[in-house]
Amino acid sequence: MTDATTAGTAxxxxxxxxxxxxxxxxxxxxxxxxxxxxxxxxxxxxYGNVTNVLARSxxxxxxxxxxxxxxxxGGLDLSVGSMAAFIAGLMIIVxxxxxxxxxxxxxxxxxxMAAALAIGFAAGxxxxxxxxxxxxxxxxxxxxxxxxxxxxxxxxxxxxTLSLNFSVREVYRPVYYDGIxxxxxxxxxxxxxxxxxxxxxxxxAFGRHCAxxxxxxxxxxxxxxxxxxxxxxxxxxxxxxxxxxxxxYVPRLGSASSSTGVLWELEAIAAVIIGGTVxxxxxxxxxxxxxxxxxxxxxxxxxxxxxxxxxxxxxxxQGVIIILAVVLQRxxxxxx
Amino acid sequence: MQPAPQTTARTATSAAHAPILALAGVSRSFGPxxxxxxxxxxxxxxxxxxxxxxxxxxxxTMMKILSGYLEPTTGEVMLDGAPVSxxxxxxxxxxxxxxxxxxxxxxxQLSVExxxxxxxxxxxxxxxxxxxxxxxxxxxxxxxxxxxxAWATVSKISVPEKQMVEIAKALSREARVLIMDExxxxxxxxxxxxxxxxxxxxxAQGTAILYTSHKLDEVARIADRVTVLRDGRxxxxxxxxxxxxxxxxxxxxxxxxxxxxxDKADANAAETVLVLKDFSVPGIVENANFELxxxxxxxxxxxxxxxxxxxxxxxxxxxxxxGEIRVNGKARQIRSVDDARKAGIAYLTEDRKERGLLLNQxxxxxxxxxxxxxxxxxxxxxxxxEKALDRSIREFDIRAPSREIKVANLSxxxxxxLLLAKTMLAEPEIVIIDEPTRGIDIGTKQQxxxxxxxxxxxxxxxxxxxxxxAEVIGLATRVAVMRTGRIAGTLKGGDINEDAIVRLAxxxxxKAEGND
Ligand SMILES: Nc1ncnc2c1ncn2[C@@H]1O[C@H](COP(=O)(O)OP(=O)(O)OP(=O)(O)O)[C@@H](O)[C@H]1O
Ligand SMILES: [Mg+2]
Numbered sequence: 001m002t003d004a005t006t007a008g009t010a011x012x013x014x015x016x017x018x019x020x021x022x023x024x025x026x027x028x029x030x031x032x033x034x035x036x037x038x039x040x041x042x043x044x045x046x047y048g049n050v051t052n053v054l055a056r057s058x059x060x061x062x063x064x065x066x067x068x069x070x071x072x073x074g075g076l077d078l079s080v081g082s083m084a085a086f087i088a089g090l091m092i093i094v095x096x097x098x099x100x101x102x103x104x105x106x107x108x109x110x111x112x113m114a115a116a117l118a119i120g121f122a123a124g125x126x127x128x129x130x131x132x133x134x135x136x137x138x139x140x141x142x143x144x145x146x147x148x149x150x151x152x153x154x155x156x157x158x159x160x161t162l163s164l165n166f167s168v169r170e171v172y173r174p175v176y177y178d179g180i181x182x183x184x185x186x187x188x189x190x191x192x193x194x195x196x197x198x199x200x201x202x203x204x205a206f207g208r209h210c211a212x213x214x215x216x217x218x219x220x221x222x223x224x225x226x227x228x229x230x231x232x233x234x235x236x237x238x239x240x241x242x243x244x245x246x247x248x249y250v251p252r253l254g255s256a257s258s259s260t261g262v263l264w265e266l267e268a269i270a271a272v273i274i275g276g277t278v279x280x281x282x283x284x285x286x287x288x289x290x291x292x293x294x295x296x297x298x299x300x301x302x303x304x305x306x307x308x309x310x311x312x313x314x315x316x317x318q319g320v321i322i323i324l325a326v327v328l329q330r331x332x333x334x335x336x
Numbered sequence: 337m338q339p340a341p342q343t344t345a346r347t348a349t350s351a352a353h354a355p356i357l358a359l360a361g362v363s364r365s366f367g368p369x370x371x372x373x374x375x376x377x378x379x380x381x382x383x384x385x386x387x388x389x390x391x392x393x394x395x396x397t398m399m400k401i402l403s404g405y406l407e408p409t410t411g412e413v414m415l416d417g418a419p420v421s422x423x424x425x426x427x428x429x430x431x432x433x434x435x436x437x438x439x440x441x442x443x444x445q446l447s448v449e450x451x452x453x454x455x456x457x458x459x460x461x462x463x464x465x466x467x468x469x470x471x472x473x474x475x476x477x478x479x480x481x482x483x484x485x486a487w488a489t490v491s492k493i494s495v496p497e498k499q500m501v502e503i504a505k506a507l508s509r510e511a512r513v514l515i516m517d518e519x520x521x522x523x524x525x526x527x528x529x530x531x532x533x534x535x536x537x538x539x540a541q542g543t544a545i546l547y548t549s550h551k552l553d554e555v556a557r558i559a560d561r562v563t564v565l566r567d568g569r570x571x572x573x574x575x576x577x578x579x580x581x582x583x584x585x586x587x588x589x590x591x592x593x594x595x596x597x598x599d600k601a602d603a604n605a606a607e608t609v610l611v612l613k614d615f616s617v618p619g620i621v622e623n624a625n626f627e628l629x630x631x632x633x634x635x636x637x638x639x640x641x642x643x644x645x646x647x648x649x650x651x652x653x654x655x656x657x658x659g660e661i662r663v664n665g666k667a668r669q670i671r672s673v674d675d676a677r678k679a680g681i682a683y684l685t686e687d688r689k690e691r692g693l694l695l696n697q698x699x700x701x702x703x704x705x706x707x708x709x710x711x712x713x714x715x716x717x718x719x720x721x722e723k724a725l726d727r728s729i730r731e732f733d734i735r736a737p738s739r740e741i742k743v744a745n746l747s748x749x750x751x752x753x754l755l756l757a758k759t760m761l762a763e764p765e766i767v768i769i770d771e772p773t774r775g776i777d778i779g780t781k782q783q784x785x786x787x788x789x790x791x792x793x794x795x796x797x798x799x800x801x802x803x804x805x806a807e808v809i810g811l812a813t814r815v816a817v818m819r820t821g822r823i824a825g826t827l828k829g830g831d832i833n834e835d836a837i838v839r840l841a842x843x844x845x846x847k848a849e850g851n852d
Pocket of ligand 2: 395438517748
């Protein structure tokens with residue numbers, strides 16, 4: 001290296017800095033978990049168990065994809081768990097109400113699905129408008145709407161459980177339990193949304209704008225980004241995805257109550273952070289979020305399958321992983 | 337730590353024999369990229385030493401090494417004649433070496449006073465001694481002749497005010513060595529004069545001062561010695577009295593520099609592209625009227641705070657504004673930067689770190705952010721982006737150690753070139769450039785001036801806001817001078833000179849040639 005400019009070209013040739021912990025960390029953690037699981041229980045890699053884990057990951061996963069956009073743009077949404085319960089409750093009420101007119105078949109279910117998406121859209125719009133137009137902190141707005149949605153579903157269920165009409169449930173069940181080519185529907189939907197999300201995040205103006213807003217809102221504004229519009233779109237997208245997750249969730253139990261979706265918001269946020277998205281915003285990756293969701297669900301699954309550690313410690317182990325993930329992010333920045 | 341005779345004998349004469357701070361054979365690399373090569377340097381108590389060099393020459397890097405923010409890859413830092421390795425910048429500060437960064441290092445949400453005492457708050461027993469801190473702060477601010485109140489929140493004060501706060505903070509540390517990285521880049525002349533008086537005062541007390549600036553006239557005036565860096569190498573150190581400004585410039589760029597300013601364009605006959613009528617930005621700008629012709633370079637002069645930036649921010653829809661905007665004869669409503677972009681107007685901010693660039697991202701996303709719609713149908717065309725980056729790197733001579741570098745790690749001047757490239761990518765017909773050469777070396781300045789001239793030749797119209805009088809005079813065919821939110825007058829052709837501008841800017845003359 002003779003001078004700064006030739007040194008520069010040399011650097012260009014060697015290309016990107018070698019894979020750092022920040023990128024491969026989550027992948028390594030996931031592989032390690034799979035290895036541990038496979039060694040500890042022969043059933044771990046069985047078709048049944050894999051399908052089970054993936055299908056259960058789907059609800060949080062679909063929500064977490066939306067959450068990745070919101071967090072990347074420097075926001076947060078604490079209301080998604082309650083929102084899911086609220087949407088599930090309303091969706092069931094709508095379908096039950098439609099049975100006399102539309103019957104117990106697919107027309108009713110499709111109408112229910114449309115209602116779920118519409119309610120998700122409206123709920124996201126509600127959060128988003130309060131945040132972008134009334135300029136209230138996202139944390140406060142969604143903390144409030146979290147309480148509102150939760151209490152509304154409790155009120156709708158009159159403190160008990162809302163149950164879907166039994167014949168409708170029979171028709172709807174396969175949406176959770178069946179699939180094609182042996183892959184369950186929730187998994188297909190989850191993976192499709194994740195793939196789409198990844199493309200939107202990395203290859204569209206919307207994804208770019210989210211990252212720009214999250215890194216510096218002023219710069220984004222001066223660069224002709226419609227900051228409010230993009231942030232609003234993020235919350236609406238998240239609301240719609242909560243609707244999608246609910247559509248996949250309702251056929252599983254066929255009911256909704258005040259305990260539906262409890263703590264989903266925290267799991268979704270945790271998955272996003274474990275996946276390497278920066279909590280302060282400015283950088284997000286959807287594939288990381290998918291891995292984050294899988295890591296959280298695998299831990300639970302492994303604890304259930306083996307008797308090494310009590311499954312009651314699940315939360316503690318997940319907590320350690322979340323903190324570790326953030327520590328790893330920090331270390332990358334601190335290099336002097 | 338070690339016996340330090342200089343601390344007791346702090347006079348210019350007795351200490352002049354031994355350097356207080358020095359570098360011996362210092363090199364520094366970032367990953368595979370070496371930016372400093374075997375640099376020797378010494379700094380004596382009671383001297384003002386200027387470090388000059390092109391953008392990216394390694395000045396900031398060298399200053400960070402001197403003040404404990406970075407470690408040398410090889411070589412030694414010597415304090416009072418003995419090798420030291422500062423464990424941190426705090427360690428260096430404790431030993432009397434203080435750096436004022438090129439970028440501000442202030443806690444935005446804290447007050448001026450809290451910032452000045454950050455990390456070394458005065459206490460009485462367990463509690464903060466607010467009274468003493470307030471008194472010291474007021475005293476420091478008074479010395480710097482700023483009107484900024486001690487209680488003001490830093491996020492609310494202007495850029496030059498922030499610079500003054502940084503300086504006040506450094507003064508409060510009672511530094512033996514004060515290192516300043518481009519302190520005057522964001523200051524007006526008056527403010528710079530105040531700073532120079534402080535520098536003289538500190539010098540008389542025996543403080544060693546190292547500073548860098550791209551304003552060579554300033555260097556010639558206040559520096560005792562000058563060191564030139566080029567491409568990370570030490571080129572020369574000489575008494576300032578032995579170097580002319582031209583000699584400095586040549587040593588920096590390694591070649592002879594011809595005329596700084598290109599010939600002026602003549603746009604008298606061309607049609608009008610932009611008209612502002614009774615344009616007001618509530619509370620700041622009142623009833624501004626001006627027009628802009630095709631191929632014209634219109635200068636905006638005035639004191640800092642006269643509303644030039646705010647007027648333009650109103651025009652591009654960042655600030656709420658009233659009045660009429662006509663672009664190419666058509667009335668336009670501009671409510672956002674996007675509207676402005678669609679109307680063919682682009683604004684290049686004076687504050688590249690906070691409003692111009694995403695520091696934590698790479699060059700490519702920064703370059704295309706403003707004109708992103710050009711690169712995306714549904715998906716963003718990454719190849720096209722890469723090509724645009726190639727072109728911009730070539731056209732604007734952006735010198736980056738690597739393509740993937742985070743913009744925060746580009747040298748200040750190269751950040752500015754990237755910002756220019758970003759703005760031009762939107763292919764605006766009307767370009768408003770706010771402080772085009774802030775923190776830019778003389779060679780690059782020349783490039784940028786030629787570039788602005790080329791824009792005018794291509795039939796675009798340019799508005800230049802600058803606090804550097806020479807820039808406005810050298811470039812513009814017409815100069816609007818603003819004073820306290822109004823356009824005080826417009827100067828043309830041969831009438832454009834420093835005296836006339838100052839008179840209008842200060843309100844010494846009622847010679848308003850009408851706001852044509
Ligand atoms: N953390 C970093 N990682 C990689 N490269 C860096 C880093 N910091 C600085 N550089 C590179 O080192 C070189 C010297 O930068 P430096 O900031 O010292 O220049 P400078 O002389 O202060 O320029 P300017 O006048 O523009 O401020 C530049 O090419 C810059 O991109
Ligand atoms: Mg610098």
